[in-house]
Each structure stands twice: as structure tokens, then as C-alpha cells.
Amino acid sequence: MTGGPGSPAAARPAQPGAAKPAVPSVWNLANQLTMLRLALVPVFVVLLLADGGHNPKWRAVAWAAFAIAMITDLFDGEIARRQGLVTDFGKIADPIADKAIMGAALIGLSVLGDLPWWITAVILARELGITLMRFWVIRYSVIPASRGGKLKTLTQGVAVGMYVLPLTGWLATGRAVLIGLAVVLTVVSGADYVRQAVRLRREGLARAEEAKAK
Template identity: 35%
Template sequence: MNLPNKLTVLRIFMIPIFMIVVLGSFDWGQVTWLGSTIEITQLVGAIIFAVASITDWLDGKIARARGLVTNFGKFADPLADKMLVVTAFIVLVGQGVVPSWVVAIIICRELAVTGLRLLLVGDGEVMSAAMPGKIKTATQMIAIILLLLNNFPFAGMNFPFAMIMLYICLFFTVYSGIDYFVKNKHVFSGPM
């Protein structure tokens, strides 16, 4: 297994660690800075999520630079992203931070695009991530980090950075899903 694929697998293994930290009954106290306060568990969870997100950028960069792009990576990398993002959004719904209808749309899109990928694999094709999908993933990951931090350390500014980013990511989630289906509509024209 090459380095980019190992980073993808590492990202998958970081998901339960993220969940244990954020959902566990840990009382590590709070941090206050610039008039904002945050639970240390949320801060550590955001750091774990950020590190996992960086592995997404890093594995793709290494794979392209070193010619290590594999079919496993083309399939597993976006799947690992979906697992990480969907898990984090479900956690945030459970914490009452994100509206459930937003996460329902995101999950439906992720399942639909994963289903499309499986149909393409059945036809011997591999669907690589397109630019709208990459923007979607980046905006989702940024939104999740901001939501986990609850606008820390900018909460005192009373400006909803996190919620604005959430709705930007929702737009790109829907747009990129439509883009994938339009670009791969040929899969629906033949027998299933």
C-alpha cells in the first residue's frame, strides 16, 4: 500500500477517535480567549478533525506529484471523506449545533453520489473527484471545524461565521451532486 492510500486509511481510523473525544464524558475544562470560551473536548475534536481533513489534501497532493494515483485511492479517498464528514455532521446534529434538515440533504447527496460511483465501477469506470466536489469537500470540512469551535475565538464578534459557512457548503454539496449526475448521465441510458 502506497503512502497516499495509507493516509486515506489513517483518516478512516481517526473517525472513531474523533467521536470518542467529542462524544465522551470527558471534562477537560474550558479555554477562554478574546472573550470566547470553548470546551477543551470540542477544541481537541476540532483539531483531530482538522488533522484528518489535512490528510485528505495531503494524500491527493502526494499521489499526483509522485504518480501514485490508484483505483483504490480514487474510490477510497472520497469514501473516507464522506465517512469523516457525515460522522461529524451527525455529531453536530446530536449536539444541537446544526439543523437536521441540512445534514439530511448532505447525507442524501453523499449516498446518491456513492451509488453513482458504484454503478460506474460496475461498468468498469472510476469517477474521480471533479472540481465542484473538491470545493464541496473543502467547504464542508471548514464548516465543520468552525461549527466544532462554535466561532471560537470570534464568538464575541457576534457574527455567525460557522453558520454562513454551513450554508455555503450546503450549496456546493447540492451543486456538486447535480454536476456528477449530469456528467455521468450515460450510466442511466443502458440496461441496469
């Protein structure tokens, strides 16, 4: 591997006039997908609540909008990392878009009586709490997304999407089991994030004390 921290190329100072790395445009593909997801939030809400909220045709169209939003969530971050399109806007907008579409679905389904409010409350409280936790420790380090967190997101998306559809029979039973699993993963992964945040803050404070002592 060339260009590593210990390589001759890394040791040489940058030449005057050398081209600086191009700053990715805010209007890159990854951010466009994120903005599409944000734009789909009000569209999804209107479709979900159309004709009283229980018309099978409108619910199917609402599911399509929700599915598109979830698909953009799978690709925008990956595109940004692989193509070097990470921007400050994307770092802020991406999690906002994620929580906006999921929050809209949960609240809308609870308003319609299709999803118990306690499930919506648990999931939204966890998402808000973890967001605040990230800001609490951001000066020390960034809490990375865990496998449990990613599995939670996938399970939530599939389960909530199934609740958007007017399912009956074994499919309705299956989605109830899946949303139960999503709640468990939500709580467990949330507890793991809290543990990481406390550890990172403790380590950060220790480093700060060591720096003062020198």
C-alpha cells in the first residue's frame, strides 16, 4: 500500500501550488437522495392519511413512497463514502431525514389506530435520546453505528412498512412479531449506545486531565 502514514510520499511536504483535494458539491448524488427522502416525508403523510387513512389503494401508494425513502437511506451514505462525497450538509441532513420518515410513519399509524402509541413512544424516545447523546460526546469522539443499530434500523423499516400495508391473516401476525423484535432491538442497541457514550466521555475527560497536567 502506498501513501500511508509512514511512506515517503506521506513524509514529503506538500509542494507549493499543489492541487488541493476537490471539495464535493452539496448537490452531489448522495445529498440529492437524502433531499429526496426529506421531500417524500410530507408526500407520504398525505398518502397515508388520504380518504380517512384506511383506503387500501392509498395505503399501497403510501407504502411505495415509504419504500422509496427507505431505499434511498440504504444508498446515500454508501455512495457518499465510496465516491468521496461526504459533506457537512449530508452529515446533518441524513439522520434528520431518517428520523423524519420513520417518525412520520410511526405517528401516522398510531393516529390511525393501527400501531399502539407505546411502541411509537419507545422508538421515538430512543431515537431522540441517542441523537442528544451523540451531541453530548461529540467533542470527545463520534459514536460509530453498531451492527445492532443497523439491524434495528432494518427491522424497524420492514416492520413499519408492513404496518403501512393493509395486511390480514398470517402476514398481520408476522408484522406484529417483527415490530416486537424491532422494539427489543431498539432498546438493546440504545443501551449499547449509552454505554459507549459514557465510556467515550470518561476517556475524553481523562485525556483532557492528562493534557492539563503536562
